[in-house]
Amino acid sequence: MGGNPQLDEQGALRHLLTIDGLPRQTLVQILDTAESFVAVNEQEVRKVPLLRGKAIFNLFFEPSTRTRTTFEIAAKRLSADVINLNIGTSSQSKGETLLDTVDNLAAMQADMFIVRHAQSGAAHMIARHVAPHIHVVNAGDGRHAHPTQGLLDMFTIRRYKSAFHNLRVAIVGDVLHSRVARSQIHALTTLGVPEVRVVAPKTLLPVDVAQMGVHVFHDMVAGLRDVDVVIILRLQNERMRGARLPSTQEYFHYYGLTPEKLACAKPDAIVMHPGPMNRGVEIDSRVADGGQSVILPQVTFGIAVRMAVMSILAGNS
Amino acid sequence: MTLPDAETLIQQLADIIRPDMTPNMVLVGMHTGGVWAAQRLHPLLDAGMPHGSLDISFYRDDFGQKGLHPTVKPTHLPFEVEDRDILLVDDVLFTGRSVRAAMNALFDYGRPQRIRLAVLIDRVEDRQLPIAADYVGAALQVPATQHIHLIQQENKTLMLKLVNL
Numbered sequence: 001m002g003g004n005p006q007l008d009e010q011g012a013l014r015h016l017l018t019i020d021g022l023p024r025q026t027l028v029q030i031l032d033t034a035e036s037f038v039a040v041n042e043q044e045v046r047k048v049p050l051l052r053g054k055a056i057f058n059l060f061f062e063p064s065t066r067t068r069t070t071f072e073i074a075a076k077r078l079s080a081d082v083i084n085l086n087i088g089t090s091s092q093s094k095g096e097t098l099l100d101t102v103d104n105l106a107a108m109q110a111d112m113f114i115v116r117h118a119q120s121g122a123a124h125m126i127a128r129h130v131a132p133h134i135h136v137v138n139a140g141d142g143r144h145a146h147p148t149q150g151l152l153d154m155f156t157i158r159r160y161k162s163a164f165h166n167l168r169v170a171i172v173g174d175v176l177h178s179r180v181a182r183s184q185i186h187a188l189t190t191l192g193v194p195e196v197r198v199v200a201p202k203t204l205l206p207v208d209v210a211q212m213g214v215h216v217f218h219d220m221v222a223g224l225r226d227v228d229v230v231i232i233l234r235l236q237n238e239r240m241r242g243a244r245l246p247s248t249q250e251y252f253h254y255y256g257l258t259p260e261k262l263a264c265a266k267p268d269a270i271v272m273h274p275g276p277m278n279r280g281v282e283i284d285s286r287v288a289d290g291g292q293s294v295i296l297p298q299v300t301f302g303i304a305v306r307m308a309v310m311s312i313l314a315g316n317s
Numbered sequence: 318m319t320l321p322d323a324e325t326l327i328q329q330l331a332d333i334i335r336p337d338m339t340p341n342m343v344l345v346g347m348h349t350g351g352v353w354a355a356q357r358l359h360p361l362l363d364a365g366m367p368h369g370s371l372d373i374s375f376y377r378d379d380f381g382q383k384g385l386h387p388t389v390k391p392t393h394l395p396f397e398v399e400d401r402d403i404l405l406v407d408d409v410l411f412t413g414r415s416v417r418a419a420m421n422a423l424f425d426y427g428r429p430q431r432i433r434l435a436v437l438i439d440r441v442e443d444r445q446l447p448i449a450a451d452y453v454g455a456a457l458q459v460p461a462t463q464h465i466h467l468i469q470q471e472n473k474t475l476m477l478k479l480v481n482l
Contacts, residue, residue: 032388036390036391040375040392043426044425048376311375312384315385317384
């Protein structure tokens, strides 16, 4: 196997671990397939028989409600059997290693692992370890990547803006701790968005952020000027160590998305947020619940995108 | 072998379908050739009849061997399937597996009153399932090493082509 452990010798997707390094055609194939699954979700019977008899294990070493639930719904709508494991409360606390846990579940005839872990690289490690017929989807690893979130965000953008080649996109907030931001930046640049901006205080930006091909802004008004898409990131309170910010009130003052700041963007700009939202910290309720917000459609599209990813992977055996 | 003219077959199909039409009838084309054929049949039968398109990728029985088709198209059925009289249209009836998948897909949208099948070409000898068409443009014997493809030309007219596997 070559440099990219996600692809097989023919270039087909075996695992989805990160958007970094995936060709544009692979991303477009996932988005196009997801379009068909949106139609399935509008059927009277919201289910197709593609993954009948397959066992998908949701391996969540870190708490999550929305992501785990949408993966579960997606797998069930593909007719797979879904087993949810919240490992934080189980074997790991008894001292079992990550790979021992995986081996045991593989022995229970798992076909796919959906992995969420606080440690960057956990999903890669599992993907390298498992037998060739088992597929791994990274559902968020540390600060590294959250590829299905990045893909559902691209799907949402394409639905509302129809193309990528003429867009200006601003990602606002805690880029430093955000695996979502990293996946979004890789996806946006791969899909040909000409201008990706990040807007944040210096303390919430990785030192090498400019190397990712983005324009850096510290002033929100300048950063939002004439953008088509505003992506607000969650202020990751639970990941914050040390005093990176004076207070959440002060953060809201400078970087919280209010209707006044949103007015700097294009009039038809859409507002996105990966959730869960801290209202009054990174986003004003008037924006979150306003006419430009597509935050709830993001959640709905997340199901179709995850159905697309799982069915493409399972078909590439 | 020479293939019949697709446009002539469309006319002939429309002629044999017309006496059986009901007020409750809807037209459903199967991606991709069947959608083109249904689009040509539609004005010849009744331009006011509801029509839609069906992609069977999620219902195919060879997913385990071949994986997901790289270009899945959205299914678009802008009418209730429940209690409808459905005329399913495909370009070539071959093994019957696509039609089996199409019927399963339709039933996930509702319980039709009736499904009838119209095809341009029937490869009668190659059936692998107990499925037959109600309306056939032409029945042909084609060597197992060849496929018949329907092609939509730039002016939207249709043409049949023989392809070696």
